[in-house]
Structures are given as structure tokens and as C-alpha cells.
Amino acid sequence: MLHALRTAALGMSAQQTSVDNTANNLANANTTGFKRTRVAFQDLLYQTVRAAGGEDGAAGSPATLQMGHGAVAVATVATFTQGGLSETGNALDVAVNGAGFFPVQMPDGSRSYTRDGSFTLTADGLLVTQSGFALDPGIEVPPDALEVQIQADGTARALLPGETEPVELGQIELARFQNPAGLRPLGGNLFAQTEGSGEPVVGRPGEDGLGTVHQGFLEASNVDVVQEMVDLIASQRAYELNSKMVQAGEEMLQIANGVKR
């Protein structure tokens, strides 16, 4: 029986994965701190039909005869290149310029990590993400603070009424991973540490290659819409090519059936 039909079907499903991935990248083109992903494909195991040297002695085939069985998606690799910083003017918007992530405290006490620095305050004055998770270590802003200042090194200060010098509120820390592509996306712009990402290197912004923080800015997604469109076209055409293969395989089987009338 023709392998071609199954091989082409695998090719089609691999391209479909690629289209799904492009759709997700495009849908998040305007998501703060979003990192685009790319699907990595590999060709499948080869079946050795006849090893070099050949069994039919005299023939002595010079090369091995191997048949491949299609392609499959092996990984979605997130590309952690820097997204553009866009100015918002909001004092609680903080962007990371560099490799670091903001550590945030989850309700179960564990830590997760985000590049999305669009913070807001709770009724208690705690600095939290838009989803309500507090920075870890936390920053508490007094209710009567007139102004919040965040330095490039992560020092948070507030100007209180009647004071001329701002008081220090705390230190925003950043965490960096050896292999950020190994982080597990949790949705809501959050990532969790995994075995693949390695242990985080935590420290003050500006140290250890963590990058600096910028108040009044947000990091745009690193999705390049033109690149995504090009990828989409390539995947769609490859899908079409594989569908032609299915048709041709079907036609050959029909012809083979025609041998016996």
C-alpha cells in the first residue's frame, strides 16, 4: 500500500499546527509583553528498505535505500527577543528592557513570572498585576501618596504630603532564566518555572544581565505581523501541496485497482 497517503496526511497536520501557531501570534500582536512562538518541525524516522551492499550480491547497491514517513511538529519555541517599549505616561506601568521577568506571588504561595508590567493598586495599596497577583517581594503604596517613582534599578519610592524627600517603599526584583524558552506559559501573560527553564537568577534590575526597568512604559509584543503573514502563506501553500499528494495517491490506487477488470 502507498505510504504516500499517510505521509501527506502527516504533512498536512504539521502545517495545520503551524497555522494554529500563527493565529495565536497574530491574536496576541497587541498583548503587552507577549513573546511570539514558532513551531519546530522534524522529519520522521526513516525505514531502511535495503542497506548499502544489497542482498542481491551482484547488484551491490552503492547507497542505502531509505523511506521517510513525513513530518511532525516537535516543539513550539518561544522567541524571547525584546519587544518595543511604548510610552504610556502611567506611573504604574513598568517595562523591562533586558532578559528579566517580574516575579509575582500566586494565590497558592508559589511564584510565577511575567513580562507584563501594567501594574495597578489594590484597595490596600498593594502593587498587583492586572490579574490581581502581587509582586514578590511586595510593594505597598501608602494611601496618601502623591506620586510613585520607580528607578531604573527597581527602587520604588513615594512622595508623601508635607514631605520634600520621597520615602523608599521597597525594591522591585527581576528574575532571569538560563533557558526562557523552557518556561511553561500559564496564560494571562504568566510563565511558570520548569525543569527545562532552570532555576531563576533573582536580583536587582541592572545586575547580572537582568535588564533595567522603565517607569511609564510598557513592552509591546514582539510579534512581527509581516513575518507572521509570510509564515501563514508558506504554511497554507505547503498544506495545499500535501493535499495534492493525497489526490495523486488516491488516483494511483484507483489505477492499481484497474489492473483487474
Add this chain to the structure above:
Amino acid sequence: MLLRLRNAAASMAELAQRQDRVANNLANANTVGYRRDQAFATALRERLDAEGAPQSTRVAGQVADVAPGELIATGNPLDLALDGDGFFAVLGADGRTRLTRAGEFVIDAEGTVRSPQGHALLRDDGTPLTVPPTGGEVTVNTAGDVTVGDVAVGRVRVVAVDDPRQLVRLDGATFDTAGLALRPSEAHIRQGFLEGSNVDAVQEMVDLMAHVRLFESQQKALRTTDETLGAVTRDLGAF
């Protein structure tokens, strides 16, 4: 006459196998670093049979087409493309050294540079390339010297083979190195680029159509021989 039936049937089987190869090439039209599979057939012991019909033993073989694929700019510092003849050497989990043109790499938790399939990228001295945990920007120059921040961490091993027909495929767009004579390669490394598959869609579609039609004509030959044989049996038997 019976031999002609066998000849047509053998030919159909070979065309079906060639079509499987086209299917594999098309399925990998977007696989980074994939090398197109080319089929060839060699006729051996050509002779004429008792009825004067040509006959031969045919041996089908294949060779990986090592023509370069297009370079795709990705801007990712760990995407490396080879400009010129050569391969990256990677170490599989099974301890086998493999060759590949797929220069798509990531850093794992221990700092080892690996392909998405988990093969470790090898340095000139044959050990896996690792980056120190201190981090910093990874730069790779055209000769393959890798620096992380200001620290030099070695040179990427790039090798070439003299006879691409000796290449035996393993999965993940890699080739086995067992029994291969490797020599240093002159290829330049382009950081931030990936080499696409070298499958030519037009060529594959032409092959695909040709295989279907040749398959059809062999089927017709088979049927005609069958009809002739049928007529011979019937008419001769009528006496």
C-alpha cells in the same frame, strides 16, 4: 510474455515507492534544514530475453540533495545557518554523533546548547557547547567562535563530507556519521538566520504528476499483455 507482466508490475511498485518519496519531500517542505530526497534507479545485467524483449535487474537508490536551502532571517541569536558546504555536528541522547544543517538551537536548564529534538551542539574539541549561567548576549561570528557576554566559550564544529551519497538519514533532519570521512568545512556561519528546506515545490509537483501518469501507462501495458495472453489462450484453445 509472463516476464512482461512481471516487468510492468515491478515498474509499478517502483513508481509507488518514488511517489512515497515525493510525499516525504512535500511533507517536509517547511522543515528547517531538511535535505530533499532524490531517487535514482540503476539498470544492471541488461539483456534480451528469449523473445527478444529487453530485460534488466533494476536497483533503486536514493541520495540526499545537498543543494542549499533559502536563508530565513529570524533575528534569534541561537538560530545559525551555514553558508557553504558543511554540517553542524550534534550529539544525540543515544551517544551517536549526527550531522545536520538545521541550525535551530535553544539553551537547556544546564546551559547546554541543543536542537529542539534534544541533540547537543558540539564544539571543535568534540564536547557539547555550553553557556555559563552568568548569561549575557550570545554572539557567533562567521568562523563559529561563540562568545557569551565577554567570555569565549569555544568554536562550533562544522564539518563536510566528500561524497554525499554516503549519508544515511536519521530523524530530525540529521545524518549518521558512522563510517563517514569528515573534513573541516569552509562554510561560514550566519547568526540570526535559519536555512529552510531545499525542497522545490515545482519540481516535486512535476515528479508527482509524472509518477501518476507513468504508473497509469504501466498499468495499460500490464492490461494489454494480459489481453494478448487471454486472446492467445482463447484462440489457440479454439482449435
